Amino acid sequence: FMLGERLEGKTVLIIGSGRIGRETARLVEAFGAVPVLAGRDADLDALLGEADIVSLHVPLTAGTSHLIDGRRLALMKPSAVLINTARGPVVDEAALATALRSGALAGAGLDVYEHEPHVNMRLLGLENVVLAPHLGSATRDTRIAMGMLCVDALKAVLLEGRTPTNVVV
Template sequence: MAARKPKVIVTRKLPDPVETRMRELFDAELNLSDEPLSRDALAQALQRADVLAPTITDRLDADVLAAAGPQLKLIANFGAGVDHIDVAAANAKGITVTNTPGVLTEDTADLTMTLMMAVLRRVVEGANILREGGFSGWSPTWMLGRRITGKRLGIIGMGRIGQAVARRARAFGLQIHYHNRKPVSHLIADELGATYWDSLDQMLARVDIVTVHSPHTPATYHLLSARRLKLLQPHAIVINTARGEIIDESALAQLLTDGKIAGAGLDVFEREPEIKPELLAAPNTVLLPHMSSATVEGRIDMGEKVIINIKTWMDGHRPPDRVIPAML
Protein backbone atom coordinates (compact mmCIF):
# COMPACT_ATOMS: atom_id res chain seq x y z
CA MET A 1 0.00 0.00 0.00
CA ALA A 2 1.39 3.40 -0.97
CA ALA A 3 2.28 5.76 1.83
CA ARG A 4 -0.09 8.68 2.38
CA LYS A 5 1.01 11.84 0.63
CA PRO A 6 1.59 14.72 3.05
CA LYS A 7 -0.96 17.54 3.08
CA VAL A 8 0.89 20.58 1.70
CA ILE A 9 -0.93 23.92 1.81
CA VAL A 10 0.51 26.54 -0.54
CA THR A 11 -0.46 30.06 0.53
CA ARG A 12 0.01 31.94 -2.78
CA LYS A 13 -0.16 31.10 -6.46
CA LEU A 14 3.15 29.72 -7.75
CA PRO A 15 4.35 29.16 -11.34
CA ASP A 16 2.35 26.45 -13.12
CA PRO A 17 5.26 23.97 -13.45
CA VAL A 18 5.84 24.20 -9.68
CA GLU A 19 2.17 23.72 -8.79
CA THR A 20 1.85 20.81 -11.22
CA ARG A 21 4.83 19.03 -9.70
CA MET A 22 3.50 19.65 -6.18
CA ARG A 23 0.18 18.06 -7.13
CA GLU A 24 2.05 15.05 -8.51
CA LEU A 25 4.17 14.54 -5.39
CA PHE A 26 1.97 15.75 -2.53
CA ASP A 27 -1.64 16.20 -1.47
CA ALA A 28 -1.22 19.84 -2.41
CA GLU A 29 -3.86 22.48 -1.70
CA LEU A 30 -3.23 25.45 -3.99
CA ASN A 31 -4.29 29.09 -3.80
CA LEU A 32 -5.70 29.66 -7.28
CA SER A 33 -6.95 33.17 -6.48
CA ASP A 34 -3.52 34.33 -5.24
CA GLU A 35 -5.23 36.37 -2.51
CA PRO A 36 -3.07 36.54 0.65
CA LEU A 37 -4.49 34.44 3.46
CA SER A 38 -6.06 36.30 6.36
CA ARG A 39 -4.69 35.68 9.83
CA ASP A 40 -7.63 33.38 10.61
CA ALA A 41 -7.24 31.48 7.33
CA LEU A 42 -3.53 31.06 8.04
CA ALA A 43 -4.29 29.68 11.52
CA GLN A 44 -6.79 27.24 10.00
CA ALA A 45 -4.22 26.11 7.44
CA LEU A 46 -1.74 25.41 10.24
CA GLN A 47 -4.32 23.15 11.87
CA ARG A 48 -4.80 21.06 8.70
CA ALA A 49 -1.42 20.94 6.99
CA ASP A 50 1.48 18.54 7.43
CA VAL A 51 3.56 21.09 5.51
CA LEU A 52 2.90 24.79 5.02
CA ALA A 53 4.51 26.49 2.00
CA PRO A 54 4.21 30.22 2.84
CA THR A 55 5.67 33.38 1.35
CA ILE A 56 6.78 36.75 2.69
CA THR A 57 3.15 37.91 2.85
CA ASP A 58 2.33 35.37 5.58
CA ARG A 59 3.08 36.64 9.10
CA LEU A 60 3.85 33.50 11.09
CA ASP A 61 4.46 34.92 14.55
CA ALA A 62 4.39 33.02 17.84
CA ASP A 63 0.65 33.62 18.36
CA VAL A 64 -0.29 32.18 14.96
CA LEU A 65 2.11 29.26 15.35
CA ALA A 66 0.56 28.44 18.74
CA ALA A 67 -2.57 27.36 16.83
CA ALA A 68 -0.65 24.83 14.72
CA GLY A 69 -1.86 21.26 14.94
CA PRO A 70 0.46 18.47 16.08
CA GLN A 71 0.64 17.12 12.51
CA LEU A 72 2.43 20.25 11.20
CA LYS A 73 6.12 19.37 11.00
CA LEU A 74 7.52 21.55 8.22
CA ILE A 75 7.26 25.17 7.07
CA ALA A 76 8.85 25.19 3.61
CA ASN A 77 9.13 28.91 2.86
CA PHE A 78 8.98 30.11 -0.74
CA GLY A 79 11.69 32.76 -0.44
CA ALA A 80 15.11 33.32 1.08
CA GLY A 81 14.08 35.76 3.82
CA VAL A 82 12.42 34.33 6.91
CA ASP A 83 11.88 37.51 8.94
CA HIS A 84 8.10 36.90 8.65
CA ILE A 85 8.47 33.60 10.53
CA ASP A 86 9.22 33.23 14.24
CA VAL A 87 11.76 30.49 13.66
CA ALA A 88 12.45 30.03 17.39
CA ALA A 89 8.75 29.55 18.14
CA ALA A 90 8.45 27.06 15.27
CA ASN A 91 11.47 25.10 16.48
CA ALA A 92 10.07 25.03 20.01
CA LYS A 93 6.97 23.29 18.63
CA GLY A 94 9.08 20.76 16.73
CA ILE A 95 8.42 22.40 13.34
CA THR A 96 11.32 22.54 10.89
CA VAL A 97 11.68 25.74 8.82
CA THR A 98 13.34 25.85 5.41
CA ASN A 99 13.94 28.59 2.84
CA THR A 100 15.20 28.97 -0.74
CA PRO A 101 18.67 30.59 -0.64
CA GLY A 102 20.98 31.11 -3.57
CA VAL A 103 18.51 30.99 -6.44
CA LEU A 104 17.64 34.70 -6.16
CA THR A 105 21.22 35.95 -6.17
CA GLU A 106 21.75 36.76 -9.84
CA ASP A 107 18.30 38.27 -10.41
CA THR A 108 18.56 40.52 -7.37
CA ALA A 109 22.07 41.62 -8.32
CA ASP A 110 20.87 42.45 -11.85
CA LEU A 111 18.07 44.67 -10.57
CA THR A 112 20.39 46.34 -8.07
CA MET A 113 22.60 47.47 -10.96
CA THR A 114 19.48 48.51 -12.89
CA LEU A 115 18.43 50.79 -10.02
CA MET A 116 21.90 52.30 -9.74
CA MET A 117 21.95 53.25 -13.39
CA ALA A 118 18.31 54.35 -13.44
CA VAL A 119 18.88 56.77 -10.56
CA LEU A 120 22.25 58.09 -11.70
CA ARG A 121 21.10 58.60 -15.30
CA ARG A 122 17.53 59.76 -14.44
CA VAL A 123 16.09 57.03 -16.68
CA VAL A 124 12.55 56.92 -15.26
CA GLU A 125 12.32 60.71 -15.13
CA GLY A 126 13.37 60.92 -18.78
CA ALA A 127 10.93 58.22 -19.89
CA ASN A 128 8.07 59.98 -18.10
CA ILE A 129 8.90 63.34 -19.71
CA LEU A 130 8.83 61.72 -23.13
CA ARG A 131 5.46 60.03 -22.52
CA GLU A 132 4.01 63.28 -21.19
CA GLY A 133 5.03 65.23 -24.29
CA GLY A 134 7.74 67.25 -22.57
CA PHE A 135 10.57 66.44 -25.00
CA SER A 136 11.26 69.40 -27.29
CA GLY A 137 14.63 68.28 -28.63
CA TRP A 138 18.19 67.59 -27.57
CA SER A 139 20.09 70.14 -25.50
CA PRO A 140 23.69 70.02 -24.19
CA THR A 141 22.65 70.80 -20.61
CA TRP A 142 19.29 69.06 -20.31
CA MET A 143 18.61 65.89 -18.26
CA LEU A 144 22.18 65.63 -17.01
CA GLY A 145 22.80 62.64 -14.81
CA ARG A 146 25.96 61.22 -13.28
CA ARG A 147 28.52 58.80 -14.70
CA ILE A 148 28.67 55.42 -12.95
CA THR A 149 32.30 54.61 -13.83
CA GLY A 150 34.81 55.69 -11.19
CA LYS A 151 32.30 55.96 -8.36
CA ARG A 152 32.85 54.37 -4.95
CA LEU A 153 30.22 51.73 -4.14
CA GLY A 154 29.52 50.88 -0.50
CA ILE A 155 27.93 47.45 -0.07
CA ILE A 156 26.19 46.72 3.23
CA GLY A 157 26.18 42.93 3.59
CA MET A 158 28.75 40.96 1.59
CA GLY A 159 26.97 37.62 1.29
CA ARG A 160 25.99 35.92 -1.97
CA ILE A 161 24.04 38.88 -3.33
CA GLY A 162 26.51 41.51 -2.14
CA GLN A 163 29.34 39.66 -3.87
CA ALA A 164 27.30 39.22 -7.07
CA VAL A 165 26.63 42.97 -7.10
CA ALA A 166 30.33 43.66 -6.51
CA ARG A 167 31.32 41.54 -9.51
CA ARG A 168 28.90 43.38 -11.77
CA ALA A 169 29.87 46.75 -10.34
CA ARG A 170 33.57 46.15 -10.88
CA ALA A 171 32.88 45.48 -14.55
CA PHE A 172 31.26 48.95 -14.67
CA GLY A 173 34.41 50.53 -13.26
CA LEU A 174 33.16 51.06 -9.70
CA GLN A 175 35.49 50.89 -6.71
CA ILE A 176 34.20 48.34 -4.22
CA HIS A 177 33.89 49.07 -0.49
CA TYR A 178 31.89 46.96 1.95
CA HIS A 179 30.70 46.61 5.52
CA ASN A 180 29.99 43.16 6.89
CA ARG A 181 29.97 41.36 10.23
CA LYS A 182 33.43 40.08 9.29
CA PRO A 183 35.73 40.45 6.29
CA VAL A 184 35.35 38.11 3.34
CA SER A 185 38.22 35.79 2.47
CA HIS A 186 41.39 37.26 1.00
CA LEU A 187 40.69 35.42 -2.27
CA ILE A 188 37.29 37.11 -2.67
CA ALA A 189 38.58 40.49 -1.54
CA ASP A 190 41.45 40.30 -4.03
CA GLU A 191 39.14 39.19 -6.87
CA LEU A 192 36.80 42.12 -6.23
CA GLY A 193 39.44 44.67 -5.25
CA ALA A 194 37.23 45.23 -2.21
CA THR A 195 38.03 47.48 0.76
CA TYR A 196 36.58 46.35 4.11
CA TRP A 197 35.21 48.79 6.67
CA ASP A 198 34.45 47.50 10.15
CA SER A 199 32.84 50.90 10.85
CA LEU A 200 29.68 51.45 8.81
CA ASP A 201 29.75 55.13 9.73
CA GLN A 202 33.21 55.56 8.26
CA MET A 203 32.25 53.85 5.01
CA LEU A 204 29.02 55.82 4.55
CA ALA A 205 30.86 59.13 4.75
CA ARG A 206 33.21 58.14 1.91
CA VAL A 207 31.16 56.41 -0.78
CA ASP A 208 29.07 57.70 -3.69
CA ILE A 209 26.55 54.85 -3.81
CA VAL A 210 25.22 52.75 -0.91
CA THR A 211 23.47 49.45 -1.62
CA VAL A 212 21.83 47.29 1.04
CA HIS A 213 22.11 43.49 1.01
CA SER A 214 21.63 42.51 4.66
CA PRO A 215 18.84 40.30 6.04
CA HIS A 216 16.19 41.92 8.21
CA THR A 217 16.86 40.99 11.84
CA PRO A 218 16.43 42.91 15.10
CA ALA A 219 20.07 43.95 14.73
CA THR A 220 19.56 45.42 11.24
CA TYR A 221 16.26 47.23 11.86
CA HIS A 222 16.90 50.87 10.78
CA LEU A 223 20.58 50.05 10.34
CA LEU A 224 20.55 53.03 8.03
CA SER A 225 19.11 55.32 10.70
CA ALA A 226 18.46 59.05 10.45
CA ARG A 227 21.86 59.67 12.03
CA ARG A 228 23.69 57.40 9.61
CA LEU A 229 21.88 58.70 6.54
CA LYS A 230 23.06 62.19 7.43
CA LEU A 231 26.65 60.94 7.07
CA LEU A 232 26.17 60.54 3.31
CA GLN A 233 27.64 63.09 0.94
CA PRO A 234 25.16 65.34 -0.93
CA HIS A 235 25.84 63.61 -4.25
CA ALA A 236 25.34 60.08 -2.81
CA ILE A 237 22.49 57.75 -3.76
CA VAL A 238 20.92 54.88 -1.79
CA ILE A 239 19.81 51.55 -3.28
CA ASN A 240 17.79 48.91 -1.42
CA THR A 241 16.75 45.50 -2.80
CA ALA A 242 16.96 43.72 0.57
CA ARG A 243 14.30 44.63 3.15
CA GLY A 244 12.57 47.95 3.68
CA GLU A 245 12.88 47.85 7.44
CA ILE A 246 16.66 48.25 7.22
CA ILE A 247 16.28 51.94 6.24
CA ASP A 248 14.53 54.69 8.19
CA GLU A 249 12.25 55.66 5.30
CA SER A 250 10.96 58.86 6.88
CA ALA A 251 14.50 60.14 7.35
CA LEU A 252 15.45 59.09 3.81
CA ALA A 253 12.44 60.87 2.31
CA GLN A 254 13.28 64.04 4.23
CA LEU A 255 16.89 64.06 3.05
CA LEU A 256 15.76 63.55 -0.54
CA THR A 257 13.19 66.34 -0.27
CA ASP A 258 15.74 68.71 1.26
CA GLY A 259 18.34 67.88 -1.40
CA LYS A 260 20.75 66.54 1.21
CA ILE A 261 21.34 63.38 -0.87
CA ALA A 262 21.05 62.99 -4.62
CA GLY A 263 18.68 60.06 -5.11
CA ALA A 264 17.37 56.64 -4.13
CA GLY A 265 16.37 53.42 -5.87
CA LEU A 266 14.10 51.25 -3.73
CA ASP A 267 12.50 47.88 -4.47
CA VAL A 268 11.37 47.23 -0.87
CA PHE A 269 9.58 49.29 1.76
CA GLU A 270 8.99 49.32 5.50
CA ARG A 271 5.25 48.63 5.40
CA GLU A 272 4.62 46.94 2.08
CA PRO A 273 2.43 47.36 0.15
CA GLU A 274 2.00 50.81 1.74
CA ILE A 275 4.42 53.44 0.48
CA LYS A 276 4.98 56.65 2.40
CA PRO A 277 3.50 59.62 0.49
CA GLU A 278 6.65 61.61 1.31
CA LEU A 279 8.72 58.96 -0.46
CA LEU A 280 6.43 58.93 -3.50
CA ALA A 281 6.75 62.71 -3.72
CA ALA A 282 10.52 62.82 -3.17
CA PRO A 283 12.64 63.92 -6.14
CA ASN A 284 14.96 61.60 -8.08
CA THR A 285 13.60 58.35 -6.71
CA VAL A 286 13.03 55.14 -8.62
CA LEU A 287 10.50 53.03 -6.73
CA LEU A 288 9.73 49.46 -7.79
CA PRO A 289 7.10 46.99 -6.47
CA HIS A 290 9.37 44.38 -4.79
CA MET A 291 10.38 42.78 -8.09
CA SER A 292 14.12 42.16 -7.72
CA SER A 293 13.67 38.39 -7.82
CA ALA A 294 10.74 38.45 -10.25
CA THR A 295 11.99 36.40 -13.17
CA VAL A 296 10.31 33.31 -14.55
CA GLU A 297 13.51 31.33 -14.09
CA GLY A 298 14.01 32.54 -10.52
CA ARG A 299 10.48 31.76 -9.38
CA ILE A 300 10.64 28.25 -10.84
CA ASP A 301 14.03 27.67 -9.19
CA MET A 302 12.52 28.81 -5.86
CA GLY A 303 9.63 26.38 -6.27
CA GLU A 304 11.98 23.52 -7.06
CA LYS A 305 13.91 24.29 -3.86
CA VAL A 306 10.67 24.16 -1.87
CA ILE A 307 9.85 20.79 -3.44
CA ILE A 308 13.32 19.40 -2.69
CA ASN A 309 13.05 20.50 0.94
CA ILE A 310 9.63 18.85 1.31
CA LYS A 311 10.68 15.67 -0.50
CA THR A 312 13.84 15.34 1.61
CA TRP A 313 11.77 15.77 4.79
CA MET A 314 9.28 13.15 3.52
CA ASP A 315 12.14 10.71 3.04
CA GLY A 316 13.19 11.15 6.67
CA HIS A 317 16.29 13.22 5.99
CA ARG A 318 17.31 16.71 7.04
CA PRO A 319 16.17 19.24 4.41
CA PRO A 320 19.13 20.92 2.69
CA ASP A 321 17.90 24.47 3.40
CA ARG A 322 16.91 24.17 7.04
CA VAL A 323 16.89 27.44 8.99
CA ILE A 324 17.67 27.45 12.71
CA PRO A 325 17.51 30.40 15.15
CA ALA A 326 21.29 30.49 15.54
CA MET A 327 21.59 31.39 11.83
CA LEU A 328 19.55 34.56 12.22
Protein backbone atom coordinates (compact mmCIF):
# COMPACT_ATOMS: atom_id res chain seq x y z
CA PHE A 1 0.00 0.00 0.00
CA MET A 2 1.31 3.43 -1.01
CA LEU A 3 4.66 2.11 -2.19
CA GLY A 4 6.33 3.34 -5.34
CA GLU A 5 9.48 2.44 -7.20
CA ARG A 6 12.76 4.26 -7.48
CA LEU A 7 13.86 5.78 -10.76
CA GLU A 8 17.42 4.51 -10.46
CA GLY A 9 18.23 2.12 -13.28
CA LYS A 10 14.90 2.64 -15.04
CA THR A 11 14.69 3.55 -18.72
CA VAL A 12 12.61 6.70 -19.17
CA LEU A 13 11.43 7.34 -22.71
CA ILE A 14 10.86 11.06 -23.14
CA ILE A 15 8.74 11.71 -26.20
CA GLY A 16 9.40 15.27 -27.34
CA SER A 17 12.89 16.69 -27.49
CA GLY A 18 12.07 20.36 -26.99
CA ARG A 19 13.04 22.48 -24.00
CA ILE A 20 10.75 20.67 -21.54
CA GLY A 21 11.69 17.21 -22.82
CA ARG A 22 15.41 18.01 -22.53
CA GLU A 23 14.95 19.37 -19.00
CA THR A 24 12.99 16.25 -18.04
CA ALA A 25 15.85 14.12 -19.37
CA ARG A 26 18.31 16.07 -17.22
CA LEU A 27 16.16 15.63 -14.12
CA VAL A 28 15.50 11.90 -14.50
CA GLU A 29 19.19 11.34 -15.09
CA ALA A 30 19.89 13.09 -11.78
CA PHE A 31 17.74 10.40 -10.12
CA GLY A 32 19.82 7.64 -11.71
CA ALA A 33 17.45 6.79 -14.53
CA VAL A 34 18.48 6.34 -18.15
CA PRO A 35 16.76 8.99 -20.27
CA VAL A 36 15.99 8.21 -23.91
CA LEU A 37 15.02 11.38 -25.75
CA ALA A 38 12.74 10.75 -28.73
CA GLY A 39 12.35 13.53 -31.27
CA ARG A 40 10.23 13.76 -34.41
CA ASP A 41 12.11 11.09 -36.35
CA ALA A 42 12.29 8.51 -33.55
CA ASP A 43 10.99 4.97 -34.04
CA LEU A 44 8.47 5.09 -31.20
CA ASP A 45 7.21 1.57 -31.82
CA ALA A 46 10.68 0.17 -31.12
CA LEU A 47 11.39 2.46 -28.17
CA LEU A 48 8.09 1.91 -26.34
CA GLY A 49 8.85 -1.75 -25.68
CA GLU A 50 12.12 -0.90 -23.92
CA ALA A 51 10.83 1.85 -21.62
CA ASP A 52 9.92 1.47 -17.96
CA ILE A 53 8.39 4.94 -17.97
CA VAL A 54 7.06 6.91 -20.94
CA SER A 55 6.81 10.67 -20.43
CA LEU A 56 5.02 12.79 -23.04
CA HIS A 57 6.23 16.31 -23.91
CA VAL A 58 4.84 17.09 -27.37
CA PRO A 59 2.52 19.82 -28.63
CA LEU A 60 -0.94 18.85 -29.82
CA THR A 61 -0.94 18.69 -33.61
CA ALA A 62 -2.69 16.54 -36.20
CA GLY A 63 0.33 14.23 -36.03
CA THR A 64 0.34 13.90 -32.24
CA SER A 65 -3.40 13.47 -31.61
CA HIS A 66 -3.77 9.94 -30.20
CA LEU A 67 -0.03 9.44 -30.64
CA ILE A 68 -0.41 6.95 -27.81
CA ASP A 69 -3.32 4.77 -28.87
CA GLY A 70 -4.35 1.20 -28.18
CA ARG A 71 -1.79 -0.22 -30.60
CA ARG A 72 1.08 1.69 -29.03
CA LEU A 73 -0.07 0.97 -25.48
CA ALA A 74 0.07 -2.75 -26.38
CA LEU A 75 3.75 -2.30 -27.35
CA MET A 76 4.64 -1.15 -23.84
CA LYS A 77 5.79 -3.45 -21.04
CA PRO A 78 3.01 -4.52 -18.64
CA SER A 79 5.21 -3.06 -15.89
CA ALA A 80 5.49 0.35 -17.61
CA VAL A 81 3.99 3.65 -16.50
CA LEU A 82 2.72 6.37 -18.84
CA ILE A 83 2.97 10.04 -17.83
CA ASN A 84 1.08 12.71 -19.80
CA THR A 85 1.74 16.33 -18.89
CA ALA A 86 1.71 17.45 -22.54
CA ARG A 87 -1.80 17.75 -23.98
CA GLY A 88 -4.74 15.48 -23.21
CA PRO A 89 -5.63 14.33 -26.74
CA VAL A 90 -2.09 12.99 -27.25
CA VAL A 91 -3.39 9.89 -25.42
CA ASP A 92 -6.45 7.88 -26.36
CA GLU A 93 -7.99 7.77 -22.87
CA ALA A 94 -10.47 5.00 -23.69
CA ALA A 95 -7.60 2.75 -24.79
CA LEU A 96 -5.56 3.82 -21.75
CA ALA A 97 -8.42 2.93 -19.38
CA THR A 98 -8.70 -0.50 -21.02
CA ALA A 99 -4.95 -1.12 -20.71
CA LEU A 100 -4.88 -0.02 -17.06
CA ARG A 101 -7.97 -2.02 -16.11
CA SER A 102 -6.71 -5.20 -17.80
CA GLY A 103 -3.18 -5.00 -16.36
CA ALA A 104 -1.61 -4.53 -19.78
CA LEU A 105 -0.06 -1.35 -18.34
CA ALA A 106 1.05 -0.92 -14.72
CA GLY A 107 0.07 2.69 -14.24
CA ALA A 108 -0.42 6.20 -15.52
CA GLY A 109 -0.10 9.76 -14.30
CA LEU A 110 -2.20 12.39 -16.04
CA ASP A 111 -2.12 16.16 -15.56
CA VAL A 112 -4.09 16.77 -18.76
CA TYR A 113 -7.18 15.13 -20.21
CA GLU A 114 -8.47 14.29 -23.65
CA HIS A 115 -11.72 16.21 -23.12
CA GLU A 116 -10.55 18.69 -20.51
CA PRO A 117 -11.83 19.59 -17.98
CA HIS A 118 -13.76 16.28 -18.07
CA VAL A 119 -11.98 13.08 -17.13
CA ASN A 120 -12.88 9.80 -18.80
CA MET A 121 -15.20 8.11 -16.31
CA ARG A 122 -13.43 4.77 -16.85
CA LEU A 123 -10.24 6.26 -15.35
CA LEU A 124 -11.94 7.38 -12.16
CA GLY A 125 -11.58 4.93 -9.32
CA LEU A 126 -8.67 3.02 -10.83
CA GLU A 127 -5.95 2.49 -8.25
CA ASN A 128 -3.17 2.48 -10.87
CA VAL A 129 -3.71 6.00 -12.19
CA VAL A 130 -2.92 9.38 -10.63
CA LEU A 131 -5.11 12.23 -11.88
CA ALA A 132 -4.01 15.82 -11.26
CA PRO A 133 -6.05 18.93 -12.13
CA HIS A 134 -3.67 20.41 -14.74
CA LEU A 135 -1.71 22.36 -12.20
CA GLY A 136 1.88 21.40 -12.97
CA SER A 137 2.78 25.07 -13.34
CA ALA A 138 0.68 26.31 -10.43
CA THR A 139 3.16 28.39 -8.50
CA ARG A 140 2.93 32.13 -8.07
CA ASP A 141 6.40 32.67 -9.56
CA THR A 142 5.68 30.50 -12.60
CA ARG A 143 2.37 32.21 -13.33
CA ILE A 144 4.00 35.64 -13.07
CA ALA A 145 6.77 34.50 -15.42
CA MET A 146 4.16 33.16 -17.88
CA GLY A 147 2.37 36.50 -17.84
CA MET A 148 5.61 38.37 -18.45
CA LEU A 149 6.37 36.13 -21.44
CA CYS A 150 3.02 37.22 -22.89
CA VAL A 151 3.79 40.87 -22.21
CA ASP A 152 7.22 40.53 -23.85
CA ALA A 153 5.69 38.82 -26.89
CA LEU A 154 3.04 41.51 -27.29
CA LYS A 155 5.68 44.23 -26.97
CA ALA A 156 7.84 42.54 -29.61
CA VAL A 157 4.99 42.27 -32.13
CA LEU A 158 3.04 45.46 -31.48
CA LEU A 159 5.72 47.94 -30.53
CA GLU A 160 8.96 46.61 -32.00
CA GLY A 161 7.70 44.88 -35.17
CA ARG A 162 9.67 41.70 -34.52
CA THR A 163 8.93 38.04 -33.98
CA PRO A 164 8.83 37.00 -30.30
CA THR A 165 11.65 34.76 -29.12
CA ASN A 166 9.31 31.99 -27.94
CA VAL A 167 7.26 31.58 -31.11
CA VAL A 168 6.20 28.00 -31.91
CA VAL A 169 5.98 27.11 -35.58
